Amino acid sequence: MLSLRGLTRRFGGLTAVDAIDLDLAKGELVSIIGPNGAGKTTLFNLVTGLDRPDAGTVRFEGQDITGLSPERLAGEGIARTFQLGRVFGNLSVMDNVLIGAHTRLRAVKPVVPVIGPLLELGLALLRPASVRDEEERLREEIKAILARFGERLLPRIDQPAYSLSYANRRRVEIARALALKPRLLLLDEPTAGMNPTETAEMQALVAELKAEGLTILLIEHKLEMVMRLSDRVIVMDEGRKIAEGSGEQVRSDPKVIEAYLGHGLSGTSEQESAA
Amino acid sequence: MSSWLDYTINGLIVGNVYALVAVGLALIFGVSRLINFAQGSIYLVGAYIGWVAVVQLHTPLPLTIIVVAAAAAIVGLIIERFGLRPLQNSVRIAPLLATIGISFVLDQLVMLTFSPNPRALPSQLPDVRFQVGGGTIGPLDLLIAGVGLTSALLLFVFLRYSKLGWAVRAASQDRDAAMQMGVDVNRVNQAVFGIAAALGGVSGMLVGMYYNQIDTAMSLQATLKGVVAEVVGGAGNVPGAVIGSLLLGLVESYGVAVFGTSYRNLFAFLLLVVVLVLRPNGLFASARQAPPEPLTGTFIAPSRPVRIPWWALAVAAAGFAVLPLFPVSFYVLQTLINAWLLGMLALSLTLVAGTMGQVSLGHAALLAIGAYTSALLSLTLNVPVGLAVIGGGLMSAALGTLLISPSFRLRGHYVSIATLAIGEIVSLVILNWESVTRGPIGISGIPPLSVFGYDLISPTSIYWFSFAVMVVLALLQGRLLTSHLGRSFRAIRDDDIAARAYGLSLNRYKSLAFIFGGFAAGISGGIAAHLYSYINHETFNTQQSILALTVVILGGLGNVVGAMLGAVALVGLPEVFRIAAEYRILIYGIVLLLLVRFRPQGLLGTM
Ligand SMILES: Nc1ncnc2c1ncn2[C@@H]1O[C@H](COP(=O)(O)OP(=O)(O)OP(=O)(O)O)[C@@H](O)[C@H]1O
Ligand SMILES: [Mg+2]
Numbered sequence: 001m002l003s004l005r006g007l008t009r010r011f012g013g014l015t016a017v018d019a020i021d022l023d024l025a026k027g028e029l030v031s032i033i034g035p036n037g038a039g040k041t042t043l044f045n046l047v048t049g050l051d052r053p054d055a056g057t058v059r060f061e062g063q064d065i066t067g068l069s070p071e072r073l074a075g076e077g078i079a080r081t082f083q084l085g086r087v088f089g090n091l092s093v094m095d096n097v098l099i100g101a102h103t104r105l106r107a108v109k110p111v112v113p114v115i116g117p118l119l120e121l122g123l124a125l126l127r128p129a130s131v132r133d134e135e136e137r138l139r140e141e142i143k144a145i146l147a148r149f150g151e152r153l154l155p156r157i158d159q160p161a162y163s164l165s166y167a168n169r170r171r172v173e174i175a176r177a178l179a180l181k182p183r184l185l186l187l188d189e190p191t192a193g194m195n196p197t198e199t200a201e202m203q204a205l206v207a208e209l210k211a212e213g214l215t216i217l218l219i220e221h222k223l224e225m226v227m228r229l230s231d232r233v234i235v236m237d238e239g240r241k242i243a244e245g246s247g248e249q250v251r252s253d254p255k256v257i258e259a260y261l262g263h264g265l266s267g268t269s270e271q272e273s274a275a
Numbered sequence: 276m277s278s279w280l281d282y283t284i285n286g287l288i289v290g291n292v293y294a295l296v297a298v299g300l301a302l303i304f305g306v307s308r309l310i311n312f313a314q315g316s317i318y319l320v321g322a323y324i325g326w327v328a329v330v331q332l333h334t335p336l337p338l339t340i341i342v343v344a345a346a347a348a349i350v351g352l353i354i355e356r357f358g359l360r361p362l363q364n365s366v367r368i369a370p371l372l373a374t375i376g377i378s379f380v381l382d383q384l385v386m387l388t389f390s391p392n393p394r395a396l397p398s399q400l401p402d403v404r405f406q407v408g409g410g411t412i413g414p415l416d417l418l419i420a421g422v423g424l425t426s427a428l429l430l431f432v433f434l435r436y437s438k439l440g441w442a443v444r445a446a447s448q449d450r451d452a453a454m455q456m457g458v459d460v461n462r463v464n465q466a467v468f469g470i471a472a473a474l475g476g477v478s479g480m481l482v483g484m485y486y487n488q489i490d491t492a493m494s495l496q497a498t499l500k501g502v503v504a505e506v507v508g509g510a511g512n513v514p515g516a517v518i519g520s521l522l523l524g525l526v527e528s529y530g531v532a533v534f535g536t537s538y539r540n541l542f543a544f545l546l547l548v549v550v551l552v553l554r555p556n557g558l559f560a561s562a563r564q565a566p567p568e569p570l571t572g573t574f575i576a577p578s579r580p581v582r583i584p585w586w587a588l589a590v591a592a593a594g595f596a597v598l599p600l601f602p603v604s605f606y607v608l609q610t611l612i613n614a615w616l617l618g619m620l621a622l623s624l625t626l627v628a629g630t631m632g633q634v635s636l637g638h639a640a641l642l643a644i645g646a647y648t649s650a651l652l653s654l655t656l657n658v659p660v661g662l663a664v665i666g667g668g669l670m671s672a673a674l675g676t677l678l679i680s681p682s683f684r685l686r687g688h689y690v691s692i693a694t695l696a697i698g699e700i701v702s703l704v705i706l707n708w709e710s711v712t713r714g715p716i717g718i719s720g721i722p723p724l725s726v727f728g729y730d731l732i733s734p735t736s737i738y739w740f741s742f743a744v745m746v747v748l749a750l751l752q753g754r755l756l757t758s759h760l761g762r763s764f765r766a767i768r769d770d771d772i773a774a775r776a777y778g779l780s781l782n783r784y785k786s787l788a789f790i791f792g793g794f795a796a797g798i799s800g801g802i803a804a805h806l807y808s809y810i811n812h813e814t815f816n817t818q819q820s821i822l823a824l825t826v827v828i829l830g831g832l833g834n835v836v837g838a839m840l841g842a843v844a845l846v847g848l849p850e851v852f853r854i855a856a857e858y859r860i861l862i863y864g865i866v867l868l869l870l871v872r873f874r875p876q877g878l879l880g881t882m
């Protein structure tokens with residue numbers, strides 16, 4: 001489904017992502033782990049079009065998508081969450097998640113060349129029945145998505161995102177990604193900053209999504225969660241892929257242990273808190 | 276006839292002056308990621324202090340330079356301490372608005388103290404010229420070059436060898452890391468603002484001597500030129516700012532040589548727009564580098580908007596609608612007509628700056644486009660006035676959006692610079708395109724407002740007409756905000772990276788916001804043209820842009836009701852308190868500053 005070949009990104013003298021190859025089959029969940037600064041987030045940026053590689057290719061469903069804009073890639077069904085959280089602070093929970101469904105708007109966004117945007121403006125102002133129905137359907141659907149987070153988000157549906165707790169903002173991001181009906185979902189440390197209960201909830205949710213057949217690429221520091229969820233694990237260090245295989249294989253790989261120890265304990269301390 | 280060498284020397288000298296401004300801007304941008312819109316005002320203050328020293332105190336030249344540098348530095352320190360330091364933890368829009376407000380206050384203070392009339396600033400140097408190759412060079416040229424080089428050398432030594440200079444460099448490389456290493460950011464800011472202000476002040480004085488004339492219009496020009504030079508060199512890049520300045524000086528000088536003096540500024544702003552579009556990080560940075568701005572945190576102050584029940588709004592609207600039926604004075608109606616026209620402009624700006632997050636400083640250009648279009652349509656093509664006004668709105672929507680589109684890739688402060696420059700370009704084109712716009716003479720004899728063949732001459736009918744138009748525009752905008760477009764605009768404002776990752780095209784939605792907003796502003800300009808019956812290239816100026824911005828902040832960014840309320844308040848209150856016209860702009864500037872500091876969400880809250 002997704003295949004990366006020789007993907008490389010340099011920042012000045014630093015090679016943040018160094019000739020990475022990766023293949024992801026439909027329905028698979030692959031985790032990427034590695035110490036801080038290994039280049040994991042940069043890799044996500046390259047796949048989602050927020051950054052362009054200096055070399056290498058990204059193919060998605062057989063198509064070369066290297067260097068396409070993030071808008072285009074969202075339209076192709078690639079959704080992601082951000083490591084530090086990028087919710088729309090002044091938008092309500094509902095509106096945040098509705099933005100996730102933006103690429104699915106049809107009635108209000110007719111695909112007509114040149115005057116398409118003007119029609120969009122006109123339809124937004126006139127709001128004929130087709131547009132109202134579409135909006136109504138999406139709102140119902142989003143309530144269903146929010147219900148997956150139990151009582152965490154539903155009671156706060158009209159609150160602005162800036163007023164939510166940190167963990168709830170992370171949940172809004174995931175809900176927003178789900179509203180896109182993604183074919184490929186990229187999660188960048190979805191449990192960062194969460195306590196053990198919240199982490200367990202998130203882990204259950206990701207397991208559910210996987211069981212539903214969603215293809216997922218996951219960056220995560222909490223090894224416990226990685227071991228339980230992943231079909232395969234890829235370990236990155238200083239931009240390179242240093243190991244790949246099942247959780248067990250990777251865990252006992254001496255190169256991996258060295259990479260983690262060699263970079264201080266930033267990665268390990270989080271493992272302990274997760275355990 | 277002057278030789279090319281003369282133009283080159285002139286270009287380098289002028290470039291040297293720009294460099295003094297631009298280096299200060301670059302230093303400030305480096306450590307605080309802020310484009311200091313007040314830099315030109317300090318330059319203005321420097322010029323007038325120079326005038327006081329030379330003409331009234333008869334100080335010798337070296338002492339004049341020292342006095343100007345010291346006084347300007349004090350102004351810079353005051354701005355840093357009282358204008359910006361309290362905003363350190365505010366939203367990103369706050370310091371931007373603060374420097375705009377400070378700039379207005381300083382300019383107005385200078386104008387009120389010294390009157391707006393130009394003054395001569397003698398250079399105190401012998402009036403001789405030396406022959407160099409095919410050109411000539413005077414002692415003042417040498418002085419400017421000398422001051423430029425000396426400042427560059429002093430700055431280099433300071434940054435390179437002093438402890439504070441090291442801290443400045445550390446803070447501009449990575450502010451957070453520098454703070455963790457114990458760098459005192461307040462001291463760094465002080466140093467940077469003091470140096471920038473001293474250089475800017477001296478620069479203003481030298482320019483005054485160079486042209487032997489100073490006036491209050493210098494301020495905006497200097498800010499613009501300094502910013503152009505700085506952006507060309509790469510924001511925050513000090514050597515880049517010097518090279519950018521020299522380049523700008525040469526481009527202008529050669530441009531003047533070929534096309535004539537009135538095109539000088541046009542070249543500067545075109546250079547800016549070209550650089551912003553092709554190399555937004557300056558000529559010396561790799562084009563793909565991430566923009567040097569913090570990407571986290573909200574741009575506008577988060578707040579819950581005050582919900583006003585619809586019946587209260589209906590009652591207020593009805594009240595204003597029946598007002599002319601009561602015995603109110605002509606004066607009251609006139610004031611409120613002005614408020615409604617300003618209200619339309621504010622609706623436009625609150626959509627663009629508030630809902631969409633594109634703080635436009637050139638919004639008066641949209642008025643001008645609407646006004647000229649409507650005036651020319653009705654005068655030269657005999658289009659009925661009602662249709663001509665709509666034509667003005669459409670032209671403003673189309674042309675305004677087209678002109679602004681180069682800035683769609685920019686963020687935050689850059690948008691403000693680009694729109695400021697585009698606004699200046701529009702006014703310069705109006706001035707120079709005589710065959711269409713009648714150039715500096717302006718357009719007179721514009722027919723009065725009329726709808727469906729009925730002339731609107733009485734103040735009452737004009738009042739009703741403009742009020743109705745504003746209410747219709749407000750209702751449309753309210754409807755827009757509750758649609759998926761309102762949501763999309765606000766999402767792009769809050770986080771354009773996340774918005775793009777979810778399929779929102781910045782070009783598409785920023786265009787739509789400017790089309791809608793441009794229409795409202797164009798209608799306002801069109802109506803104004805028919806009311807005034809005479810317009811020229813200065814009718815719609817930067818002061819109106821700033822007034823509209825103050826209205827928008829006062830009402831609450833993005834807040835439709837707030838925009839109208841703000842317009843009534845800012846137009847009405849000075850009348851109620853009978854404040855003399857020349858103090859009003861000063862008061863608007865102070866209001867803007869107080870709002871940013873104490874109530875960033877405005878009266879009714881941001882949306
Ligand atoms: N825009 C950028 N400009 C310069 N360097 C960058 C940029 N983005 C990332 N880097 C550098 O690239 C390297 C990889 O960063 P990245 O964020 O991909 O690491 P990561 O594996 O996600 O780390 P973490 O576990 O801390 O999230 C780091 O050294 C980082 O400093
Ligand atoms: Mg990361």
